Amino acid sequence: MNDISMKSKYWIFFAVIILLFISLFFIWKSDDFLEKEPLYVAVSGPMTAANGKAMVQGIQLYLDQINQQGGIHGHPVKLLVFDDQNKPALAQKIALEIATQSDALAVIGH
Incomplete structure (x- = not known):
């Protein structure tokens, strides 16, 4: 049996994508903060x-x-x-x- 359900995989994937976009935003705007x-x-x-x-x-x-x-x-x-x-x-x-x-x-x- 699969330990991680399909719904959990989608939530993990969604969280990783959100964190990636947030990280890219801060890298892109780093000159404004410094x-x-x-x-x-x-x-x-x-x-x-x-x-x-x-x-x-x-x-x-x-x-x-x-x-x-x-x-x-x-x-x-x-x-x-x-x-x-x-x-x-x-x-x-x-x-x-x-x-x-x-x-x-x-x-x-x-």
């Missing part, structure tokens, strides 16, 4: 002046285009803005801060 860390770009300069604001807007516009295309290898790119108020002593302090304390991979400005 958000990649952002990459940072720093800009330093006299940001209180009109030229500084225009520079930040231009850089941000470019980074927005990069991010709309999927970022860099899936990582979003974010901008860190530092205002040195066109003061050499403050610019030196900010440069040291960017180098030692920020996550910036690149720096634009002086």
Whole structure:
């Protein structure tokens, strides 16, 4: 005699198919669940002046285009803005801060 009835076989088969679909769904959507860390770009300069604001807007516009295309290898790119108020002593302090304390991979400005 058969130990497992035909009805039990169908239920087992059905459960395996459901688990397979659930597994495939999570594999397919895994990029949505694992958000990649952002990459940072720093800009330093006299940001209180009109030229500084225009520079930040231009850089941000470019980074927005990069991010709309999927970022860099899936990582979003974010901008860190530092205002040195066109003061050499403050610019030196900010440069040291960017180098030692920020996550910036690149720096634009002086």
